[in-house]
Amino acid sequence: MTAPGPTEPRDEPGRLHQPVVTTLHSRVRPGDRHAYERLLHDLIGAATGHPGALDATVLRPGPSGRDYIVRFSFASQPELEAWLHSAEYRDRSDAIAPLAERVRAPVRRVGPEAWFDLDNVDAPAPHRMAPLVWLGIFPIALLSSTVFRPALLHLPVLPRVMLSAAVQVVLLTWVIMPTLTRLFRRWLHH
Known part of the structure; x- marks a missing residue:
């Protein structure tokens, strides 16, 4: 997983202080799944302990799969940005980076459309x-x-x-x- 850097939010400026979700989609390199799981557990623990964190959800692949989708929910865009700029995040994502490749760029959603953003694609019709x-x-x-x-x-x-x-x-x-x-x-x- 390449460490996703902060990106510009895709929502309107008036929604800056609404809950926001960012979704990361990574493909773990063959043979690195157990190491990735350990580091991902550490990353999620740090994220959910960060101010403004609401939730972290992991969609794991099946036994032979390699794709992971991780959703981080924060109370607001500024709190998500603070997490993405933190040393905690940078250190953990740097440790994970050699074990996986990013499949899609991180996407951020705000409000009800975030409910439907499970695989980092556009919101459904x-x-x-x-x-x-x-x-x-x-x-x-x-x-x-x-x-x-x-x-x-x-x-x-x-x-x-x-x-x-x-x-x-x-x-x-x-x-x-x-x-x-x-x-x-x-x-x-x-």
């Missing part, structure tokens, strides 16, 4: 994203109206809606959409 978002929102809305609403009826409307929306956004962003995009990956990019 809206007619494919919309049903998947609906599929993600439906169980949350159902759960919210049947479980959360009765439990929160004692609260005034504004705090009740704010709390319900916060739970829904967290579930959608960090649980449901990442799961759905993995399950429907081929269909999304077909």
